[in-house]
Amino acid sequence: MSKKKGDKKAKSGKKKELEGLSATDLAPAITQAARSMRTALSRSLGESGLYAGQDGVILILAEEDGMTPGQLAIRLGVKAPTMTRTIGRMEAQGFLERRADGTDGRLTKVHLTEAGLRTVEQIGRSVSECGSIAAKGLSDKEIRTLLKLLKTIEQNLQSEPSDDRG
Amino acid sequence: MSKKKGDKKAKSGKKKELEGLSATDLAPAITQAARSMRTALSRSLGESGLYAGQDGVILILAEEDGMTPGQLAIRLGVKAPTMTRTIGRMEAQGFLERRADGTDGRLTKVHLTEAGLRTVEQIGRSVSECGSIAAKGLSDKEIRTLLKLLKTIEQNLQSEPSDDRG
DNA sequence: CGCACCGAATTAAATTGTTTATTTAAAGTT
């Protein structure tokens, strides 16, 4: 870092060199885009009786049944307590069920129920459709670029856990 | 019924023509990226005593004081009840205050307090810093591309509020 | 003037998400 200029505050300048300004807009931009996506997905998912955030659990379980809450949390990029509660809700809703692991008493295995299995296709459709709507007008290349950039910034953010130095 | 090609599973194919597959990955990708961003921003904002979601309110108010909750909601892309609640918390925290509009009894004007004003700079720094961290390694052009794509998908999603026609 | 309608704000209820702390079981150490 610091190999170039423009790393300073530049608080006094309201010029046109908005190099830093772009980065400033990044957080709001992605926040709002994600909010729109979540809302759209939520609406589409509602037909299956699911909430945004639950779809990923079912989709992953459909690929590999019997994962533990911790594994699911990692796969979905959320914290373990979030997964625990989401699983609890979904279990109450009848989409999945917990089973104790016979070998390791600490582990909980999560399995799709029949009802859960029945939602898989519809969820896939919702997620896919939402993505298509969002990507309307974008070329295939642009979509891939977007995905790549998204992954990059995610990795950047996660590799910098706590940088509270001034 | 109007859908046609690309609706297949194609789960077995790992080829390069993943046109539909890209769009399918869009929702999860942006969701997780936004989650990372939110977490990072939340951590940085914590020093100011704020939570992610509150920053925008202060920043907008710093530009134009006395906006109504509804206006703030639109500007920030959230629904009115969200804004009401956030404003309530922030008022309790002492960052802003509500004042009734003398002319129109239905309106509430939101004003920054001195404490709120004092946080403006720090918030701007946090948001900017977060964006910079997220954008590390990306060229200026890439960042602008990302911003443009983000805006596009946001508009796409919002112009299609509830079109579940088949 | 009274009643219907609209619009802004709020309340209510549901969920995801985070951090911090607690329980419980496995593993490691002495």
Place this chain on the structure above:
DNA sequence: AACTTTAAATAAACAATTTAATTCGGTGCG
């Protein structure tokens, strides 16, 4: 074998977000 440490799941507390329903002031019509 008893104690300590670690790991997984969970519980509790706090915040954001949404939709649906409610309150309340303004406006319009009869």
